[in-house]
Amino acid sequence: MVSSPDAPSDLDPSSAGPASVVVEDDVAGDPDAAAAPAEREVLGWLEFGEAARHLARDVVAADFTPDVIVAVARGGLVLAGAVAYALDTKMCGSINVEFYTGVDERLPEPVLLPPTLDAPALADKRVLVVDDVSDSGRTLSLVRDLLAEVASEVRTVCLYSKPQTVLEPDFTWKRTSQWITFPWSALPPVTRDAGQGDAS
Numbered sequence: 001m002v003s004s005p006d007a008p009s010d011l012d013p014s015s016a017g018p019a020s021v022v023v024e025d026d027v028a029g030d031p032d033a034a035a036a037p038a039e040r041e042v043l044g045w046l047e048f049g050e051a052a053r054h055l056a057r058d059v060v061a062a063d064f065t066p067d068v069i070v071a072v073a074r075g076g077l078v079l080a081g082a083v084a085y086a087l088d089t090k091m092c093g094s095i096n097v098e099f100y101t102g103v104d105e106r107l108p109e110p111v112l113l114p115p116t117l118d119a120p121a122l123a124d125k126r127v128l129v130v131d132d133v134s135d136s137g138r139t140l141s142l143v144r145d146l147l148a149e150v151a152s153e154v155r156t157v158c159l160y161s162k163p164q165t166v167l168e169p170d171f172t173w174k175r176t177s178q179w180i181t182f183p184w185s186a187l188p189p190v191t192r193d194a195g196q197g198d199a200s
Helices: 045-061 077-087 138-148
Strands: 040-042 068-073 091-102 105-113 126-134 153-161 171-175 179-181
Touching (some): 045 077, 045 153, 068 077, 068 138, 077 126, 077 153, 138 153
Parallel strands (some): 068 126
């Protein structure tokens, strides 16, 4: 893994979880673990908080003040909220795109899903597009190009970017070639059948 030179150092593993890689046995709660590579980039919640602040500082240092923050749902939703608070940006929205259907399984092209974003509301606005990772970069490129048709300026931010991406984000926390386990998707969905749902 190659990290940006100013990426934050690893946090206390007892509070933040593993900081970089983990063997397959350590991701037993991950529904994709059986099909995944033996080593992964693993992001803990506390490290995520540091990463979000790091990215917000990079945006400020670049003298970019977004009028609107747009999350690429679902992966970019949590980061977009954290960055929006860090930048004190009140206007937020999301755009729904489906591309990945499993570990290294994807549709032929990214597909926009409803509900759709009110694009005319972005006219002449500075927009920051937020996603969790620029893997192939095709989803991020699709969203950036779509919003660039109406916005005055569009920049992109991701926690991670991969070597094969066709679109390097304007702001990236780390670069990795590994599959990434995010804290919000590390566990399987909560269901009634698993005895984890709300009984009421």
